[in-house]
Amino acid sequence: MADKPTDVNGKNDMSRRAFLKNSGLVAGGLVGGSLVGGLLTNQFQQKPTETENKHMSGGLQEARVFINRAEDFAILSAATERIFPKDDLGPGAIELGIPFFIDKQLASEWGTNSKEYMKGPFITNIKSTGNHNVSRDQDSQGPNAGTQVPSPTPRYQSILNRGEIFTVGLRKIDQVAQDDFGARFVDLEPDQQDEVLRMFEEDKVEMKGIGSANFFYLLLQTTIEGAYADPVYGGNKDMMGWRMKEYPGPRMSYLDTIEDEEFIKMEPESLRDYQGH
Amino acid sequence: MVVKLDKVDVVVVGTGWAGGVVSAELSKAGYKVVALERGKNITRSDYIGVKDELRYTNRYEMMQNLSTETITSRNYIDEVALPVRTRKEVMVGTDLGGGSVHWAGATYRWKPYDFEIRSKTIERYGKDKIPKDMTIRDWGITYDEMEKYYDQWEKTAGISGEPDPIGDKRSSDYPNPPMKSSPAVNLFMDTTKKMGYHPYRVAAGNLSQTYTNPDGETLNQCMFCSFCTQYGCDFGAKSDPLVTVIPTAVKTGNFEARTGAYVRRVIYKNGKATGVLYSDTMTGEEFEQPADVVVLAAFTFANNRLLLLSGIGRPYDPKTKKGVIGRNFNGQFNITFLGARGYFKNKKFNYYMGAGALGGTMSDFAGDNFDHSNLDFINGGGIELRQYGDGAIATNHVPKGTPAWGPEFKKNSIYYANRSLNIWYTMATMSYWHNFVDLDPTYTDSFNDPLLRITYKYTDQDRNMAKFGIEKCQEIMEEMGADIVDVDEVPDEFDHIYDGGHYAGGVIMGDDPETSAVNNYLQMWDVDNLFVVGGSAFPQFAGHHPTATIGALGYRASEGIIKYFKNGGQLVEAEKKSRVV
Numbered sequence A: 001m002a003d004k005p006t007d008v009n010g011k012n013d014m015s016r017r018a019f020l021k022n023s024g025l026v027a028g029g030l031v032g033g034s035l036v037g038g039l040l041t042n043q044f045q046q047k048p049t050e051t052e053n054k055h056m057s058g059g060l061q062e063a064r065v066f067i068n069r070a071e072d073f074a075i076l077s078a079a080t081e082r083i084f085p086k087d088d089l090g091p092g093a094i095e096l097g098i099p100f101f102i103d104k105q106l107a108s109e110w111g112t113n114s115k116e117y118m119k120g121p122f123i124t125n126i127k128s129t130g131n132h133n134v135s136r137d138q139d140s141q142g143p144n145a146g147t148q149v150p151s152p153t154p155r156y157q158s159i160l161n162r163g164e165i166f167t168v169g170l171r172k173i174d175q176v177a178q179d180d181f182g183a184r185f186v187d188l189e190p191d192q193q194d195e196v197l198r199m200f201e202e203d204k205v206e207m208k209g210i211g212s213a214n215f216f217y218l219l220l221q222t223t224i225e226g227a228y229a230d231p232v233y234g235g236n237k238d239m240m241g242w243r244m245k246e247y248p249g250p251r252m253s254y255l256d257t258i259e260d261e262e263f264i265k266m267e268p269e270s271l272r273d274y275q276g277h
Numbered sequence B: 001m002v003v004k005l006d007k008v009d010v011v012v013v014g015t016g017w018a019g020g021v022v023s024a025e026l027s028k029a030g031y032k033v034v035a036l037e038r039g040k041n042i043t044r045s046d047y048i049g050v051k052d053e054l055r056y057t058n059r060y061e062m063m064q065n066l067s068t069e070t071i072t073s074r075n076y077i078d079e080v081a082l083p084v085r086t087r088k089e090v091m092v093g094t095d096l097g098g099g100s101v102h103w104a105g106a107t108y109r110w111k112p113y114d115f116e117i118r119s120k121t122i123e124r125y126g127k128d129k130i131p132k133d134m135t136i137r138d139w140g141i142t143y144d145e146m147e148k149y150y151d152q153w154e155k156t157a158g159i160s161g162e163p164d165p166i167g168d169k170r171s172s173d174y175p176n177p178p179m180k181s182s183p184a185v186n187l188f189m190d191t192t193k194k195m196g197y198h199p200y201r202v203a204a205g206n207l208s209q210t211y212t213n214p215d216g217e218t219l220n221q222c223m224f225c226s227f228c229t230q231y232g233c234d235f236g237a238k239s240d241p242l243v244t245v246i247p248t249a250v251k252t253g254n255f256e257a258r259t260g261a262y263v264r265r266v267i268y269k270n271g272k273a274t275g276v277l278y279s280d281t282m283t284g285e286e287f288e289q290p291a292d293v294v295v296l297a298a299f300t301f302a303n304n305r306l307l308l309l310s311g312i313g314r315p316y317d318p319k320t321k322k323g324v325i326g327r328n329f330n331g332q333f334n335i336t337f338l339g340a341r342g343y344f345k346n347k348k349f350n351y352y353m354g355a356g357a358l359g360g361t362m363s364d365f366a367g368d369n370f371d372h373s374n375l376d377f378i379n380g381g382g383i384e385l386r387q388y389g390d391g392a393i394a395t396n397h398v399p400k401g402t403p404a405w406g407p408e409f410k411k412n413s414i415y416y417a418n419r420s421l422n423i424w425y426t427m428a429t430m431s432y433w434h435n436f437v438d439l440d441p442t443y444t445d446s447f448n449d450p451l452l453r454i455t456y457k458y459t460d461q462d463r464n465m466a467k468f469g470i471e472k473c474q475e476i477m478e479e480m481g482a483d484i485v486d487v488d489e490v491p492d493e494f495d496h497i498y499d500g501g502h503y504a505g506g507v508i509m510g511d512d513p514e515t516s517a518v519n520n521y522l523q524m525w526d527v528d529n530l531f532v533v534g535g536s537a538f539p540q541f542a543g544h545h546p547t548a549t550i551g552a553l554g555y556r557a558s559e560g561i562i563k564y565f566k567n568g569g570q571l572v573e574a575e576k577k578s579r580v581v
Helices: A005-009 A015-023 A034-044 A050-060 A068-085 A100-107 A162-181 A191-203 A212-228 A237-245 B017-028 B051-059 B118-123 B145-159 B183-194 B246-253 B301-308 B407-413 B460-477 B547-565
Strands: B003-004 B008-013 B032-036 B071-074 B255-259 B262-267 B272-280 B287-297 B328-333 B337-343 B359-362 B379-388 B419-425 B436-444 B450-455 B484-487 B503-506 B529-530
Touching: A005 B379, A034 A212, A034 B359, A068 A100, A068 A162, A068 A191, A068 A212, A100 A162, A162 A191, A162 A212, A191 A212, A212 B051, A237 B003, B003 B450, B008 B017, B008 B272, B008 B484, B017 B032, B017 B145, B017 B246, B017 B255, B017 B547, B032 B287, B071 B246, B145 B547, B183 B359, B183 B379, B183 B419, B183 B460, B246 B255, B262 B287, B262 B301, B287 B547, B301 B450, B301 B503, B328 B436, B337 B460, B419 B460, B419 B503, B460 B484
Parallel strands: B003 B287, B008 B032, B008 B287, B032 B255, B071 B450, B287 B529
Antiparallel strands: B262 B272, B272 B287, B328 B503, B337 B419, B337 B484, B359 B379, B379 B419, B436 B450
């Protein structure tokens, strides 16, 4: 049943589909729920090979759809790599595709704040601290707090949507680099780049329309998300983020292993595997 | 132009547990019921194959679209409230089944003390134990009276659990045995037992086995797949209205659920509600749905806002402390989930597995189970260790002192991804005269109607109780053998983050029409044919999660509505009380 690497776009997928159809297991589609889907997944779908994944992400996901200027994207890449650097544990932001992940997120309904309340009046004097209280971490609070990276109290009162915040913020990073270190951000030494980023983190940079710490935490949050979200969004390339963390990805059931004392390490699977094609 | 539809017996606003139970019971009793839901029509198949942490947990896929409507928030009466703009800051369910579809499943009954808190506190500690600003109330109903409704809801929902060893009288066991446990939960249970406490497994709306409820609906066994809280269950193994009360209502042939129906007013004439006005979110058309009985069973925010926009009931005025609608706003806020996180250097947990209500808990420091004579607060809360089954984005906890980014963050966050556990105190929140809701003077929704404004601040009671709970969690975590134990800091002030989804009050129950909006059947004192059901009825919040109590109130209200159809009028005679503010 092993698919060839060229199957990645589903072009040569007919043999498996035909088999499933003939077996009767998919009669009526996925009416049996994901139990059936998972059964099929587990039984018939081979683990994606490295070649296959490279084709998938390399072919489809590594193109900008939000950030126009290549130099903005280069700043984003360099900044995320400092936030999540390559080391002996594994790949860093660039290798994981995190800049492309962020670019896609900024083009999404999240990036355009289409499901947020964006009616005025807006507070006009948003500066470094303003009404954005950066003194207190939210990461340890609330039933879902575990799902957030450490971030300050993020009362969002900006007229800017997230895409605009990133555009303004990335250019500000470059400006600070040039003003304080005399070079483009991408040309600075890693230590100097960290210093620039720390100025944003500590809310020491004056920005228009948004506090610099708020921009920094957006950047930080999306970098972490890009490392660990399902690879379908363009980050976590080849599930390398999940591998570092020994996270298995979406699975049908742990009914038989939930009581196990030993840690169970599995080869990760993605939504692509989970949905069965 | 408003299109006037044919009259029905009952129109229900909202399709969560409150609206779902009422819809099922009334349509079973033979009444024609229309339920209006502003969100989408969803079914099980909307969740099959979509186990996606980014989309649901981080981007809040199942939460209300705020571009049309949100809340505004402030701490003090003289502040300007600002809108809560993002879904990261306010978590409100939407779509068929409401917030009940993405709930975790943790199920608790509230205590006899919770229903008679004012009387029982005074009885045990004297009148001075209640701070003068605190406006806690007896509910006008006792635990003994509530018991049969809890029992009925637990059976409908198929709750899996074991009784609290120091819990209250039950007329029957949970309909299903407790879920399987996990090493992390066992460690919490064994440790707290050794410390002399009374731990037990969290009762769960995640089913321990396949089960058919008294209405004939079948629920499946939980797979511990971990996509539970903030997700819809694709197995039909989490108890929600989509697999229980809504299909039951549909089967009667007396029920219609109309989705994309955004209710904007209750129509009110000569002391009676005659129906509701709503907009179809797909066409923009306006409809009037007349009914003999109107039931508001939406989220707390919507129940309050609809009454205020419709001019029904006397709005609460904090300056005079008179009026009822908007009074005693309460809920589980950030401060109610503080505790301790432990990092284990040499122990790994399969923490990517789990279920919403998989966990251990104890009520030794809940309610009035412990002596408060020398404590600077009343009430308390549960202590829980839950194994939700965390996704990879969620497991970025690092010991305090670790930078938030860079090489050291990466190293620690990866090392501790499967080596950290959290215990928190789910403490109660008491009500105060200065915490309330009204209509915002500035910000409006897309129909130009005012948003609901929330005024809420923490008090010493909250901060003292949080501090107490954190210490208990820390002691347990240390005893569990964690190498590093980090504790949460008690915040000075409420930060306008409305996560957790548990907000209550504003249309509260009671036995005094001067200080409560609805009687113990959830019938409005002022309007005989208007019932307001759900968390909005809580006069204050208990130290446990709310869902079972909302389900139980749904059954209580249903009984009341049927009585009203038979006899009419007010179902409860108001006891004239001396008003305490």
